[in-house]
Amino acid sequence: PAGLLGMDFTTHDGDPIVQTLSEPYFARSWWPCKDVPDDKAEVTLTCFVPTGMYVASNGQLLNVAWTPSGSYFVYQSTYPISTYLVSITATNYQGWDEPYVSPAGQEMTLEYRVFPEDVADAQVDFERTTEMLDLFSNTFGEYPFIREKFGMAEFVWEGAMEHQTMVSYGDFLITGDKFYERLVAHELSHHWWGNLMTLTDWDEIWLHEGFATYCEALWTEHLDGKQAYQDFMWDRSLNMVGFAGPIIPPYNLFGNTTYKKGAWLLHMLRGYLGDADFFQALRDYAGLSSSQYGNVTTEDFIESVEQTTGQELNWFLDQWLYVAGRPTYEYNWTSEPENGQHKVTLRIHQAQSHQLYSMPLDVRIQTASGPVDSEVFVTDSTHWVTYYLDEAPTSVTLDPDLWVLKWTQELADVTPAPFVAGETRLLPAHPNPFNPTTLLRFELGEAADVRLRIYDDRGRQVRVLEPGLLPVGPHRVPWNARDGRGAPLASGVYRVLLEAGAQWQAQSVTLIK
Ligand SMILES: [Zn+2]
Incomplete structure (x- = not known):
């Protein structure tokens, strides 16, 4: 991702490094090219560096020529490559190679080029690359650049970039305890999703x-x-x-x-x-x-x-x-005896205002002897569904296995539990729905600097309320449904985020005009 804006000259541990990061359109700043992602080419790249520097780049290293004044490195990509994926990094690399055989039996080399001071840590952090290659090639098909290589070159940055066959990997990410290992998987997977396609x-x-x-x-x-x-x-x-x-x-x-x-x-x-x-x-x-x-x-x-x-x-x-936001499902349910069974009526309401979603939702009704699972397909603003159970329901959960991106709120006559020392929590706003003023209520388990941020259902921050440093105990802050400039806001669902010191909690309120 954007960061270095092309070619960059810096140092690590006092040693010079030349590095590049061109996504999305900075390749043109350091080599002449038709700099669009959909005009791929095969690239041969020749690089001359001072003695003592090693160049890591895309594709295969065809030749290295040592001269008294420096060294030539010649790399060739025989698979088509987009301009933003062409890169060089050059410094006093130390490195190691490992042989790799794909699940389909194809051979290639894994090349690691890291700073001398980070070799031991990198050997730990990169040791499961083979396992990742096996996972992704078994899942998506053969590693797309199997005739060339897969490599990782350390550079001075806080992120990583999927340069084709030679990922640039930030020194910040090499920790010696695999803390950022998922980013190795991320960059490797780009070789299917980004570099191949x-x-x-x-x-x-x-x-x-x-x-x-x-x-x-x-x-x-x-x-x-x-x-x-x-x-x-x-x-x-x-x-x-x-x-x-x-x-x-x-x-x-x-x-x-x-x-x-x-x-x-x-x-x-x-x-x-x-x-x-x-x-x-x-x-x-x-x-x-x-x-x-x-x-x-x-x-x-x-x-x-x-x-x-x-x-x-x-x-x-x-x-x-193509639409910002996510659904907010408000739901409630009732249970009553009918013909020796328990009739459960579930009401699901899409409370967001930006659009109605059409989504399947799993419903889990908990009973004394175990859960009863079913699926509903919610397309309307309000969806009703009735179940007949042999046992009394104790709770109802929407989407218990988290397959849908959403907010959910179970509506009930909520009586807040008494204040518990040491707990900070956001209580239901009152009234809710509201027009034009509601009380945002919360309890602090410890004195804290408090901020309430309010977002609309597309994630835009519309208001910040700053009551400041507050003592332990219950508090309420009124909000008049106006934005930071005093303008009244439209009907809709708003997300309230309570920040109290290092803690935060969020809930929804609905403005109905
Ligand atoms: Zn990425």
Whole structure:
């Protein structure tokens, strides 16, 4: 992602390094090229550096010539490559190579080029690259650059970049305890999602970053199982309050909406299609002969998945791709005896104002002898469903396995529990729904500097209330449904975020005019 704006000269541990990062359109700043992602070429690159520096770059190292004044390195990419993926890094690298044999029996070399001071840490951090290659090639198809190599070159930065066959990996990320290991998986996975199948238009960058973030989730699932996978996705749904703007076009090319909401779209598609169809669809998409080593659009992806699954999918994907926000499902339920059974009536209401979503939702009704699971398909503003159970329900949960990106709020006659010392919590606003003023209520377990941020249902911050330093105990702060400049806000769902010292909690309030 954008950061170095082309070529950069700096130092590590006192030693000089030359490094590049050109995404999205800074390749033109350091070499002459037609700098668009959809005009791939085969590239031969010759680099002359002072004695003592080693050059890491894309493709195969064809030749090194040592002269009294310095060294020539000649690299060649024989697979087509986009300009933003061409890179060089040069410094006093130390490195090591490892042989790799793919699950299909093809051989290549893994090349690691790191700073002398970081070799020991890097050997720990990179030791599962082979396992990642096996996972992704078994899931998506053969590693696309198997005739060349996969490499990692350390550079001076806080992030990483998927330069084709030679990832640039920030010194900040090398810790010796695999703390950022999922980013190795992220950059490797870009070799399918970004380098093999490259976007045509930067507005569709979710085709790279949403996929690569989702591959971090797959790596997490591979290592630690289903629960860890679910936790990974859940963490990326919170994002404090929401995602600003749509996935296409993104407000910020490299923002949370591109990465996290993009990954959520694939997660939701998996939930909808089921594992067998979903993974076959990804495999077929990566194998599209019309686009491999070339360029794709979001519509190409959707058509490919439709081809695999035989299902029409624009209705499912478009509501998430082109519209900002997520649904807010408010629900409540009642239970009454009827003919010796328990009649459970569930009401689900889509409280957001930006659009109605059409989504399947799992419903889990808990009873004394275990859960009763079912699925509802919610398309209307208010959806009613009735169940007849042999046992009394004790609770109802929407989407218990977290397959849908959403906010949920169970409506009830909430009587707040008495204040518990040491607990900070946001209480239900009163009244809610409201017009024009509501009391935002909370309890502090310890004295804290308090801030209440209010966001609309597209994730835009509309107001900040700053009551300041408050003592332990219950508090209430009125909000008059006006923004920071005093203008009245429209009807809709607003998200209230309580920040109290290092703690935060969020809830929704509804303004009805
Ligand atoms: Zn990425």
